[in-house]
Amino acid sequence: MSLLTELRARFAVSLESLGEDPKRWIDQVRPAQSPEYGDYQANLAMCLAKRFARSPRQLAHELLARTELGDLCDRLEIAGPGFINMRIRDEVLEARLTQSVHDPRLGIPLRQQTETFVVDYSAPNVAKPMHVGHIRSTVIGDAICRMLRFVGHRVISDNHIGDWGTQFGMIIYGWRHFADRTNFEKDPLGELGRLYRLVNELAEKDPAVAQAVQTETAKLHAGDPENRQLWQQFMPICLQEIESIYRRLGVTFDYTLGESFYHDRLPALVEDLRRRGIAQESEGAVCIFLEGFKAPMIIRKRDGAFLYATTDLATLIYRMETWQPDWILYVVDHRQSLHFQQLFAAARLLGYDKVKLVHVSFGTVLGEDGRPFRTRSGETVPLEALLDEAVARARKIVDQNDEAKPNGPELSEEERARIAEVVGIGALKYADLSQNRTSDYVFSFDKMLAMNGNTGAYMQYAYARVRSIFAKAGLTPEEVRARDGSITLKTTVERRLGLGILRFAEAIDLALEDFRPNLLTNYLFELATLYSTFYETCPVLQAETPELRQSRLLLCDLTARTIQKGLELLGIGVVERM
Ligand code: ARG
Numbered sequence: 001m002s003l004l005t006e007l008r009a010r011f012a013v014s015l016e017s018l019g020e021d022p023k024r025w026i027d028q029v030r031p032a033q034s035p036e037y038g039d040y041q042a043n044l045a046m047c048l049a050k051r052f053a054r055s056p057r058q059l060a061h062e063l064l065a066r067t068e069l070g071d072l073c074d075r076l077e078i079a080g081p082g083f084i085n086m087r088i089r090d091e092v093l094e095a096r097l098t099q100s101v102h103d104p105r106l107g108i109p110l111r112q113q114t115e116t117f118v119v120d121y122s123a124p125n126v127a128k129p130m131h132v133g134h135i136r137s138t139v140i141g142d143a144i145c146r147m148l149r150f151v152g153h154r155v156i157s158d159n160h161i162g163d164w165g166t167q168f169g170m171i172i173y174g175w176r177h178f179a180d181r182t183n184f185e186k187d188p189l190g191e192l193g194r195l196y197r198l199v200n201e202l203a204e205k206d207p208a209v210a211q212a213v214q215t216e217t218a219k220l221h222a223g224d225p226e227n228r229q230l231w232q233q234f235m236p237i238c239l240q241e242i243e244s245i246y247r248r249l250g251v252t253f254d255y256t257l258g259e260s261f262y263h264d265r266l267p268a269l270v271e272d273l274r275r276r277g278i279a280q281e282s283e284g285a286v287c288i289f290l291e292g293f294k295a296p297m298i299i300r301k302r303d304g305a306f307l308y309a310t311t312d313l314a315t316l317i318y319r320m321e322t323w324q325p326d327w328i329l330y331v332v333d334h335r336q337s338l339h340f341q342q343l344f345a346a347a348r349l350l351g352y353d354k355v356k357l358v359h360v361s362f363g364t365v366l367g368e369d370g371r372p373f374r375t376r377s378g379e380t381v382p383l384e385a386l387l388d389e390a391v392a393r394a395r396k397i398v399d400q401n402d403e404a405k406p407n408g409p410e411l412s413e414e415e416r417a418r419i420a421e422v423v424g425i426g427a428l429k430y431a432d433l434s435q436n437r438t439s440d441y442v443f444s445f446d447k448m449l450a451m452n453g454n455t456g457a458y459m460q461y462a463y464a465r466v467r468s469i470f471a472k473a474g475l476t477p478e479e480v481r482a483r484d485g486s487i488t489l490k491t492t493v494e495r496r497l498g499l500g501i502l503r504f505a506e507a508i509d510l511a512l513e514d515f516r517p518n519l520l521t522n523y524l525f526e527l528a529t530l531y532s533t534f535y536e537t538c539p540v541l542q543a544e545t546p547e548l549r550q551s552r553l554l555l556c557d558l559t560a561r562t563i564q565k566g567l568e569l570l571g572i573g574v575v576e577r578m
Pocket residue numbers: 120123124125160161162312315330332
């Protein structure tokens with residue numbers, strides 16, 4: 001159990017004994033605002049005093065008297081209006097840290113109650129090239145899956161790709177009128193991309209083309225053999241593109257059940273909803289009227305076409321029947337929030353009242369001009385090009401660093417290339433994950449590859465720096481772990497580092513509470529900062545005694561492993577040398 005969970009469990013017992021529901025108040029037990037106040041604090045007394053007709057300080061005394069804390073804390077103070085400040089015993093910190101040395105999970109417990117999560121993320125509309133807008137859903141969704149799995153939940157990742165929409169009408173129309181077959185032989189994806197852009201542009205200017213595109217799409221949906229055959233031919237090419245991006249990003253899915261998978265189910269679904277009185281005909285369309293919404297949710301248009309919402313309902317039913325999840329998370333940009341509100345309301349009407357449905361929404365990626373990020377010519381930026389550029393820039397840094405080494409360059413061409421890939425992709429992911437997901441953020445290569453500040457490159461550097469101590473000592477971390485010895489927290493600075501390491505569990509809990517990976521990046525950055533101070537003030541290899549040296553080496557090892565594990569939970573790699 002994390003220290004915080006343990007403290008909360010203790011206070012929960014006393015709250016119960018006072019006849020209070022602990023769930024309601026327990027958040028008031030939290031990490032201390034600042035180290036002068038101790039390690040943790042409980043602000044319960046201020047919230048509860050009125051209910052017991054006591055002064056907050058009186059109630060704080062009473063709470064302390066009822067709460068068993070002596071084995072965990074050695075200093076308990078009531079401060080100001082009634083804050084309870086708690087300092088954890090050094091022996092408790094030391095024992096927990098020493099235990100973590102041999103624990104691959106670094107003391108992070110598995111959840112006692114595990115649940116099933118379906119996570120819907122990435123979900124690009126294929127047949128148009130993936131662009132910068134797809135990075136957020138992909139990277140945030142992947143990090144959420146990794147964290148959930150690590151604490152023991154059952155996670156099903158499902159890439160609900162858009163493989164049935166108008167974009168196929170566009171390339172089918174383009175194929176019929178403008179295909180360059182020689183180019184298609186050479187570069188199928190490039191040719192499809194070209195056709196998509198061309199027809200997209202034409203359709204914007206010419207309503208007749210737009211109409212023709214609609215007709216091709218409708219024919220595809222209605223089962224026209226030629227259009228279906230073209231779709232069959234184009235799909236593998238489209239999938240190859242997204243797979244090569246996922247491979248580079250290190251992202252995988254358990255299932256890729258796109259819109260086309262549900263197409264055959266839609267007519268029966270609409271009929272069923274009508275029969276059950278959940279959907280009604282209105283002006284020729286079929287709608288679900290939802291309480292609290294101005295407009296109904298249309299599930300079949302007058303012309304018989306089904307909509308995005310219809311497919312999402314079918315998808316939800318399929319997921320409920322197939323996996324019986326406790327949660328379904330939709331990692332999708334904030335502009336779709338009305339859609340999801342309606343979808344969730346409709347799900348309740350269908351009788352799915354227990355499953356927790358969450359729209360994990362996120363803001364837009366902006367350019368330095370504060371507008372949605374585009375190329376100079378105003379087009380969306382292809383994701384592949386973005387990855388290449390991040391890696392190229394990382395490569396420059398790797399080259400410079402290596403050439404500036406006091407004894408000359410150390411890295412081979414291969415190593416440099418590999419490090420640049422890890423650093424470049426890591427920087428891109430970290431830049432995204434470290435933002436509060438609900439706000440927009442400004443994309444900047446310079447900022448994301450800065451070697452100081454809260455960046456991926458800095459975190460990877462921090463990791464490599466900790467590891468370099470072992471090289472200097474002529475020991476591997478495994479050798480250090482295998483030796484006898486325990487962790488002693490001699491100075492305030494190393495005590496803070498030790499407490500920081502132990503708070504990894506809290507950071508993961510916090511990040512999962514509202515699915516916010518930035519709370520984990522914040523934690524990792526704080527840990528790296530604590531380590532920097534430790535490194536500057538506490539000699540490791542020159543420590544006064546062999547025992548202290550061993551203890552500090554173990555602290556270094558735990559720091560490195562915590563950073564490594566934390567980055568891994570975010571889908572980011574580390575390198576041993578930079
Ligand atoms: N393909 C959609 C888009 O690009 C996102 C799909 C999100 N998932 C879902 N179940 N609606 O806008």
